[in-house]
Amino acid sequence: MNQEIINEIKNKDYALITQTLEKFLSDQIEKNHVNGLILGLSGGIDSAVLAYLCKRQLKEKTIALIMPDTLITPKSETEDALKMIALTGIEYKLIDIKPIVNEYSMYVEPNNLAKGNLRARVRANILYYYANSKNYLVLGSSDKSEYLLGYFTKYGDGASDITPIISLYKLQVREIAKYLGVPENVIAKRSSPHLWKEHEAEEELGASYEEIDSILYCLFDKKKSIGETAELTQIDKSLVEKIYSQNKNSEHKRLPAPKPDRD
Numbered sequence: 612m613n614q615e616i617i618n619e620i621k622n623k624d625y626a627l628i629t630q631t632l633e634k635f636l637s638d639q640i641e642k643n644h645v646n647g648l649i650l651g652l653s654g655g656i657d658s659a660v661l662a663y664l665c666k667r668q669l670k671e672k673t674i675a676l677i678m679p680d681t682l683i684t685p686k687s688e689t690e691d692a693l694k695m696i697a698l699t700g701i702e703y704k705l706i707d708i709k710p711i712v713n714e715y716s717m718y719v720e721p722n723n724l725a726k727g728n729l730r731a732r733v734r735a736n737i738l739y740y741y742a743n744s745k746n747y748l749v750l751g752s753s754d755k756s757e758y759l760l761g762y763f764t765k766y767g768d769g770a771s772d773i774t775p776i777i778s779l780y781k782l783q784v785r786e787i788a789k790y791l792g793v794p795e796n797v798i799a800k801r802s803s804p805h806l807w808k809e810h811e812a813e814e815e816l817g818a819s820y821e822e823i824d825s826i827l828y829c830l831f832d833k834k835k836s837i838g839e840t841a842e843l844t845q846i847d848k849s850l851v852e853k854i855y856s857q858n859k860n861s862e863h864k865r866l867p868a869p870k871p872d873r874d
């Protein structure tokens with residue numbers, strides 16, 4: 612792997628980005644005539660960054676929902692989320708989604724992936740239930756790496772009104788988290804959707820975020836070909852091809868639903 616590329620990705624002015632994102636959030640509240648913002652707080656780094664971006668100017672206008680499925684969500688994740696609530700002072704609700712998820716098994720016995728995605732969609736439903744009730748906007752937590760890979764549940768965590776950190780790669784999210792003062796252990800932990808037991812992002816994706824971000828950055832920011840990207844990143848061409856395919860195959864998640872050419 613080429614460390615220079617990784618440094619290039621990480622090397623950003625995080626004070627300026629923070630300022631821009633805080634202003635973006637305030638502007639969105641004003642422009643859309645809503646009372647505030649709501650987010651799902653998992654204990655992971657993406658939603659942690661959202662909470663910390665809201666903490667300084669929008670604390671009184673933000674609600675965080677902590678929504679474990681107590682069957683599979685590690686207790687440590689909920690504890691980390693509660694720790695960040697204590698540190699930020701943001702209003703929160705703790706909702707166990709296990710009984711809701713269980714209800715679905717009366718319709719069909721799902722496979723692991725379908726049930727995991729259901730968890731993400733149940734959380735999205737609850738967020739929109741609150742957003743409707745309180746005239747709030749739902750914050751999306753997708754970062755640029757997840758977005759470009761389609762590594763999110765369609766109409767689950769992919770469903771949101773505004774997406775503040777969608778221009779930041781995961782490596783950059785880790786850097787801004789340091790700047791914002793997100794707890795060390797939240798920054799250091801391995802990224803995980805926790806859609807099923809022992810679920811880990813890098814394991815499922817088959818690559819580290821250093822590799823994924825280096826490849827995506829060269830393909831989409833530097834507009835390099837697959838061959839050039841492999842050379843520049845010093846990563847095996849087969850992995851570059853795999854990441855490229857993941858981007859292409861997930862296009863449907865980033866576009867409006869297809870419609871017939873003519874009525």
Ligand SMILES: Nc1ncnc2c1ncn2[C@@H]1O[C@H](COP(=O)(O)OP(=O)(O)OC[C@H]2O[C@@H]([n+]3cccc(C(=O)O)c3)[C@H](O)[C@@H]2O)[C@@H](O)[C@H]1O
Pocket residue numbers: 724728731757761762763764765767768803804805806812815863
């Ligand atoms: N070509 C196409 N055109 C239009 N629609 C198409 C389609 N192909 C599939 N679809 C539809 O999309 C569905 C598949 O998409 P989806 O339901 O999202 O499911 P899928 O992409 O298979 O799974 C979601 C992935 O995102 C990961 N994830 C989820 C949530 C959070 C995080 C995280 O990082 O925290 C990661 C999860 O681990 C898993 O790898 C199909 O069932 C079908 O309905």
Ligand SMILES: Nc1ncnc2c1ncn2[C@@H]1O[C@H](COP(=O)(O)OP(=O)(O)OP(=O)(O)O)[C@@H](O)[C@H]1O
Pocket residue numbers: 650651652653654655656657658659676677678679680684734752757768801802803804805
């Ligand atoms: N237990 C949970 N409680 C509340 N929201 C959740 C929970 N699990 C997932 N979510 C929501 O779904 C989003 C997507 O999950 P994802 O795992 O990608 O993000 P993360 O946990 O914040 O960071 P990371 O990707 O590093 O694990 C979260 O950011 C959060 O908004």
Ligand SMILES: [Mg+2]
Pocket residue numbers: 653654655656802803804805
């Ligand atoms: Mg997570």
